[in-house]
Amino acid sequence: MPIEIWYRMHIPEYFLDKENYEDAVIALLDKTFGSLQARRGDPLLQEPDFVTANGGLEVAFVSSNEKDSHFAKDFCDGCYVPGRQHNRQLQHIIHELECKKKKSYRVQPVSVAVFCMLELFSWADGCEFRKSRDAFLARIRERYGEVFHTVYLIVPTLDQSWMVFDVMQSKSETIRPVEEEVNFPFYLQLRLDMHT
Numbered sequence: 001m002p003i004e005i006w007y008r009m010h011i012p013e014y015f016l017d018k019e020n021y022e023d024a025v026i027a028l029l030d031k032t033f034g035s036l037q038a039r040r041g042d043p044l045l046q047e048p049d050f051v052t053a054n055g056g057l058e059v060a061f062v063s064s065n066e067k068d069s070h071f072a073k074d075f076c077d078g079c080y081v082p083g084r085q086h087n088r089q090l091q092h093i094i095h096e097l098e099c100k101k102k103k104s105y106r107v108q109p110v111s112v113a114v115f116c117m118l119e120l121f122s123w124a125d126g127c128e129f130r131k132s133r134d135a136f137l138a139r140i141r142e143r144y145g146e147v148f149h150t151v152y153l154i155v156p157t158l159d160q161s162w163m164v165f166d167v168m169q170s171k172s173e174t175i176r177p178v179e180e181e182v183n184f185p186f187y188l189q190l191r192l193d194m195h196t
Contacts, residue, residue: 002081004193005121007158009076011185022049022059024184025113029057029152032164032173046106055149056107060096063117064089077190080119080158082129089118090136093153097140101147109149116155117185124157124174140167158189 014020026038041047041056048056093114100112122129140151150168157163161176162184177184 002195004195005080005082005158006190006193007078007080007121007187008190009078009156009185009187011076012183015183015185016061018061020183021061021115025059025115025154026050026057028154028162028164028175028177028184029113031177032175033166041107046104048103048105048107048110051107054109056105056110058100058103058110058112060100060112060114061117062092062096062114064092064119078119080121082122086120086122086129086132089120092116092118093140097144097148097151101144111149111152113152113154116153118155120155121158121187123155124161124163137165137167137170141170156185156187158187160186160188 015024026036030036030038036050036057037053038050038057041049041051048058050057050059093116096114097112120133123133137153140153144151145168148168150166153163153165153167155163155165157174159176161174163172163174165172177186
């Protein structure tokens with residue numbers, strides 16, 4: 001029985017500007033895993049986006065660019081079908097990691113935080129897609145374990161929360177950013193349609 005989940009996504013004003021989403025990702029990682037003591041990197045010195053007490057941190061933004069979402073000001077309504085285009089969305093993450101892998105930095109080791117504006121909502125419920133999620137995370141560990149210190153994946157849920165995966169450490173936290181502290185987008189389930 002196919003399921004369609006209708007959702008609304010809120011994107012704060014100016015969030016999609018590179019510096020704004022990078023700052024928000026750093027704030028979210030600070031809130032999730034403790035203080036990173038990050039300062040903005042200098043590209044003229046071949047530094048990553050941020051330099052922390054433990055090395056460098058590159059921030060990546062990944063979206064599917066699907067045409068079936070409809071924006072109205074800072075809101076976007078969409079329809080999610082569990083399992084649909086799941087592998088295609090995962091390829092967006094791999095593509096971004098491959099791009100980051102090609103860069104070289106004076107600061108080492110380098111980690112990557114991938115902010116995923118992707119419909120990976122099934123990763124949060126832990127049921128049907130947990131096995132494929134865990135296999136994908138294992139693939140990242142295997143492929144990029146020698147390249148990056150860690151890879152953080154920041155994935156949305158449908159209840160205004162985000163799952164933050166520290167892939168190399170096999171840890172995850174679910175966090176609900178408080179808008180006053182972290183100006184972050186969110187997704188909210190509107191309705192569930194079941195078709196026979």
